[in-house]
Amino acid sequence: MSPTLTFALAGNPNSGKTTLFNSLTGARQHVGNYPGVTVEKREGRLRAAGRDLILVDLPGMYSLTAYCADERAARSFLVEEKPSCVIDVVDAGTLERGLYLTVQLLELGAPVVLALNMMDEVRRRGLSLDTGLLARLLGLPVVATVARLGQGTDDLVRQALEYAKARRGQWKPLELSYGPDVDRALGVMAARIEADRFLTDRFPARWLALKYLEADEDVIVLARGRGPTAAFLEETAARLARHIRETQATYPEAVISDYRYGFIAALLRRGVLQRTASPDRLAVSDTVDRVLTHAVAGPLIMLAVLFCMFQLTFLTSRYPMDWLEAGFGWLGEAAGAALPEGLLKSLVVSGVIAGVGGVLGFVPLICVMFFLLSCLEDLGYTARMAYMLDRVFRAFGLHGASVMPFIISGGIPGGCAVPGVMAARTLRSPKERLATILSAPFMACGAKIPVYLLLIAAFFPEHPGMVMFGITVASWAAALCVAKLWRATVIAGHSTPFLMELPPYRLPTLRGLLIHTGERAWQYIKKAGTIVLAISVVMWAAMTFPGLPPDRLADYDAERAALAAEREALPDDGSAQADRQALGERLDDLDNRQTEEALRRSLAGRLGVALESLSRLAGFDWRVNIALIGGLAAKEVVVSTLGTAYDLGQAEPEAPQALSGRLAADPRFTPAVALALIAFTILYAPCFVTVAVMARETNWKWAAFAVVANTALGFAVAVAVFQIARIW
Known part of the structure; x- marks a missing residue:
C-alpha cells in the first residue's frame, strides 16, 4: 500500500486558503493544537488517484520570519514535518504581495505548488495572468483556481500529487542574490554552518544564515549556546548590520526584502501579468474605499x-x-x-x-x-x-x-x-x-x-x-x-505598529450566506438544547429543593382550610358573590405566597437572598441574583433562570404570558434596574468556556483576574447606573 502523503496549505490571510481547505476536505477534518503552542491546527483527509492524502491548513502568514504565534507554528510545521508538498494559495489580485511568501518557501527548499486563487476577480478587473509562463519562470506547477466555486481544485490536487511524486521528498533551496554586501556575508556564514554541521539537520545552511541577517529572534535563541558557531553567526550579522547602516542608512532585513520584491517585479514584467482593459481604470474596491474608509x-x-x-x-x-x-x-x-x-x-x-x-x-x-x-x-x-x-x-x-x-x-x-x-x-x-x-x-x-x-x-x-x-x-x-x-496599570507598555491587508469587496452568494447563518443558528439552538437545558434543570432543582419545612406547610394548609371553610359557609345565593370573589383572591394570594416562600427557602433562593443586602445597591433582588449566578456558566442561562424563577414564584403560572411581560409587571423590576442589569451583563465575568480558553491562551492567574476584576468593576458600574437612573 502506498504511504499517506502530507500536503501543507499555506498562504496570506484572506487569500481563500481556508475556503480551499473546506472545499477539498469537506467534513473529513478535525481541529487540534500544534505541539507546545495554543495555535489551532486543522487537518483534513482526501483521496486522489488512489492515494490517501492528509491536508494541513497552516495559519495565515505573510512571512517565514516569525513575528507572532501563528507564523511560528506554521514555520515550525514546515521545518519539522517537511510535508511532501506545500500548496501556496495566492490571491491572484494581489500577486506581488502573495509571491513574497512563495519566494521564502522556495528559499527554504520546500516543494511548492502555486494556487492562483480568485481568478474570476482578476478577470473582472481587466487583467490576465499567464500561468504557464509563471510556472516556467519559477520552475513549479501553477494552477488557476476559484476556491469558493470549486473551480480548478481537482486539477490542483492532481498536479500537487504528481509534483510530490517527482520530488520524492527532496527539498531544494532557491538561492537569490541580495547584492554584494549581503551575498558576501551569506557565503561566509553558510560555509561555516556547513563545515560545522550547525543545525543542518533542520535548516538549509543559506536559509539559516538569512534568518540571522533578518534578526529572527526565534532562530537566534534556538541556536544560542550551541557552541562558537552561534557566536560567530551573531557577530557576522551584527557587523553587516553596522556596515549597511553606515553606508546605506538602512538595515539588512530591508535590503533583503527589497531584493525579493525586485525578483518578483522582474518576473511580472516578463509578461506574467497583463492588462486587457483600460490601463487607467481603478479597481472597484479602491474606488469604494475612498468613501467607506474616509477619515470622516x-x-x-x-x-x-x-x-x-x-x-x-x-x-x-x-x-x-x-x-x-x-x-x-x-x-x-x-x-x-x-x-x-x-x-x-x-x-x-x-x-x-x-x-x-x-x-x-x-x-x-x-x-x-x-x-x-x-x-x-x-x-x-x-x-x-x-x-x-x-x-x-x-x-x-x-x-x-x-x-x-x-x-x-x-x-x-x-x-x-x-x-x-x-x-x-x-x-x-x-x-x-x-x-x-x-x-x-x-x-x-x-x-x-x-x-x-x-x-x-x-x-x-x-x-x-x-x-x-x-x-x-x-x-x-x-x-x-x-x-x-x-x-x-497592570499591563503597561508601548504600542506597536499596525499593518493590515484590505481584501477586495466580493458580492456574497446566497448559498454562502445561508450556510453561515445556518451554522451559527444551529450552534445557538444546539447550545440551548444541551448546555442551557442541563443548566436549566440544575437551576430548577436548586430553586425547588429542599422545599418548605413541615411546620410551614402545616401553617399554610391550616390557613388555606380556614379560608375554604369560610367560603363554604357563605350562602349560595347571589348576595355573597363579592365576598366569595374576595376569598378566592385571598386563596390565590396565599398560594403565591407559599410558592414564593418555597423558592426563597430553596438552595438557590437562600444564596440569592444572602446576596440581596449587597445587590440591592444595584437594584437586583434575589431572583436576579440567582439568574446572574447561573449566567457564570453561560449568559443565556440568565434568561432561562429568570423564566424558571418567575414560573416557580407563581402557584398557577400563566404559560401564555411572555417572560418580558412578567418582568414589566413586577413593581420591583423598574427600567432603572433593567439599565443596571444591562451594564452588569456587559462587564461581569465571562462564561466558564471563555474563562477556560483565556487560561489556555495566557494562564489561570489572568483568567481568575478577569473573573474577579470584571465582576467587581461590573457591579460598581451597575450601582452607579441604577442610582443615577433612579433619580432621573
Whole structure:
C-alpha cells in the first residue's frame, strides 16, 4: 500500500486558503493544537488517484520570519514535518504581495505548488495572468483556481500529487542574490554552518544564515549556546548590520526584502501579468474605499450601517418571535394539562419549557442578525472596520489587530468570545495581546443577546433598534476604557505598529450566506438544547429543593382550610358573590405566597437572598441574583433562570404570558434596574468556556483576574447606573 502523503496549505490571510481547505476536505477534518503552542491546527483527509492524502491548513502568514504565534507554528510545521508538498494559495489580485511568501518557501527548499486563487476577480478587473509562463519562470506547477466555486481544485490536487511524486521528498533551496554586501556575508556564514554541521539537520545552511541577517529572534535563541558557531553567526550579522547602516542608512532585513520584491517585479514584467482593459481604470474596491474608509465619512457610514442593521433585525423578526413565544406558551399549557401535579410537572413546565423556551424564543431574531453579519463579513466590510478603528484603538493602548478579536467576540452583535479570544493570537506584542484577551469578552456575544432582547422587550419596546445600537456602542466603550485602565496599570507598555491587508469587496452568494447563518443558528439552538437545558434543570432543582419545612406547610394548609371553610359557609345565593370573589383572591394570594416562600427557602433562593443586602445597591433582588449566578456558566442561562424563577414564584403560572411581560409587571423590576442589569451583563465575568480558553491562551492567574476584576468593576458600574437612573 502506498504511504499517506502530507500536503501543507499555506498562504496570506484572506487569500481563500481556508475556503480551499473546506472545499477539498469537506467534513473529513478535525481541529487540534500544534505541539507546545495554543495555535489551532486543522487537518483534513482526501483521496486522489488512489492515494490517501492528509491536508494541513497552516495559519495565515505573510512571512517565514516569525513575528507572532501563528507564523511560528506554521514555520515550525514546515521545518519539522517537511510535508511532501506545500500548496501556496495566492490571491491572484494581489500577486506581488502573495509571491513574497512563495519566494521564502522556495528559499527554504520546500516543494511548492502555486494556487492562483480568485481568478474570476482578476478577470473582472481587466487583467490576465499567464500561468504557464509563471510556472516556467519559477520552475513549479501553477494552477488557476476559484476556491469558493470549486473551480480548478481537482486539477490542483492532481498536479500537487504528481509534483510530490517527482520530488520524492527532496527539498531544494532557491538561492537569490541580495547584492554584494549581503551575498558576501551569506557565503561566509553558510560555509561555516556547513563545515560545522550547525543545525543542518533542520535548516538549509543559506536559509539559516538569512534568518540571522533578518534578526529572527526565534532562530537566534534556538541556536544560542550551541557552541562558537552561534557566536560567530551573531557577530557576522551584527557587523553587516553596522556596515549597511553606515553606508546605506538602512538595515539588512530591508535590503533583503527589497531584493525579493525586485525578483518578483522582474518576473511580472516578463509578461506574467497583463492588462486587457483600460490601463487607467481603478479597481472597484479602491474606488469604494475612498468613501467607506474616509477619515470622516467612513466612521459615520459605519455607525449608520450598524444602526440600520439593528433596525432591520427587529423589524423583520418581530412577528416570528411572537409566533414562537405563543407556541411555547401553548406547549406549556398542554404539558401542564397533561401531567399530574408534582415534581415532574414542575420540572417540565417551569424547568424545561419556561427555561429553554425563553432562550429559543429569540431564534428568529438571532437568525436575522447572523444573516446580516454574514453579509458584512462576506462583503469584506468588517476588515474596513478594523482599518478605520486602528487610530482609536491605539489611543486606548491597543492595536489595530485587536479590532478583529473584538468583532469576532460580538463587536457586531452575535459573535462569541471564545474564537474572539483565540483570534488575539495574531498580535505580536504580548501586552497588547493580553489586554485584548481581557477586554474582548465585553462585546455583545450571541449568549448575551437574549438577555438584552428580554430587557428591551420588557422596558424599552418603543425603540428596540436604537436601544440595541446603544448597548453595542456601550460594549465597545466599556472594552476600550477597561483596556486603557489595564494598559495604564497592570499591563503597561508601548504600542506597536499596525499593518493590515484590505481584501477586495466580493458580492456574497446566497448559498454562502445561508450556510453561515445556518451554522451559527444551529450552534445557538444546539447550545440551548444541551448546555442551557442541563443548566436549566440544575437551576430548577436548586430553586425547588429542599422545599418548605413541615411546620410551614402545616401553617399554610391550616390557613388555606380556614379560608375554604369560610367560603363554604357563605350562602349560595347571589348576595355573597363579592365576598366569595374576595376569598378566592385571598386563596390565590396565599398560594403565591407559599410558592414564593418555597423558592426563597430553596438552595438557590437562600444564596440569592444572602446576596440581596449587597445587590440591592444595584437594584437586583434575589431572583436576579440567582439568574446572574447561573449566567457564570453561560449568559443565556440568565434568561432561562429568570423564566424558571418567575414560573416557580407563581402557584398557577400563566404559560401564555411572555417572560418580558412578567418582568414589566413586577413593581420591583423598574427600567432603572433593567439599565443596571444591562451594564452588569456587559462587564461581569465571562462564561466558564471563555474563562477556560483565556487560561489556555495566557494562564489561570489572568483568567481568575478577569473573573474577579470584571465582576467587581461590573457591579460598581451597575450601582452607579441604577442610582443615577433612579433619580432621573
